[in-house]
Amino acid sequence: MADFAKSLTAKLARRGIAASEFCNLSNAVERRIVKEYGAVFLNADAEVEMPDRCCFKNESEVAAFQATLKISKRTIGGCTIELQRAAMNALLKAADAVDAITPKGACPARRSFADVQISWNETVEAATDYWRENPNAEGITLSAEEAENLASLAGERQIKLIFELEEQNFLFHPDRARSIAVYTAIPGASQHLLMLALDIEEYANEKVRGALAENGWFQTVFRDRPHFTYLGVKEKDLPSLGLKSERFEDREFWLPDI
Ligand SMILES: [Zn+2]
Known part of the structure; x- marks a missing residue:
């Protein structure tokens, strides 16, 4: 398995971001953010945009980041969701392969x-x-x-x-x-702010989880069952990114190995 911190540093460098500016791993809160939600920062899809910090400080930072994104909006199961376009395309492919993938809750995708x-x-x-x-x-x-x-x-x-x-x-x-x-993300650090996460109703359905995984969507927040994250890679490549698999009930979560 690759080292998560090294893998993140390399990924950020390719985007022209210094790891020390992205996140301070010796700060207890920032380290916790990366540990709990950090898999998303390894997203491998070239179409996906990433922030230059691991935690937004306020609404204007979130709005400025979201304004840079290519966003796709769809109504699924009566609920309108917004995701980064690459994440939406992958989601729709997964949805085609199964009976239904239905957004769950009040803010299932994009959040402020x-x-x-x-x-x-x-x-x-x-x-x-x-x-x-x-x-x-x-x-x-x-x-x-x-x-x-x-x-x-x-x-x-x-x-x-x-x-x-x-x-x-x-x-x-x-x-x-x-x-x-x-249960609820640290303010400024939710994967939903990046528009790369979706909460779904059919999280207990193995076929749905399989179709999502086939299309680069995985569970990356431990024991948050309805929550899926777009990583844009095949499951077999997740360990080489520095993610470790941890089982809870009958499913696997892919978590930063730090
Ligand atoms: Zn969620």
């Missing part, structure tokens, strides 16, 4: 910075309320001081604190058993 931030805030607030009332595995509830501190912070400082609390078994996923990162 605000879409991701709103979902993050709601998840954080609900988890904070829950852990104020309910003890974690160690029998401890979240103190009023910690809850206030969390509410007062924004951006990277808040994200960092959440990951620290998760290490103390205050898990922010709504099932209270997993990390917030696999």
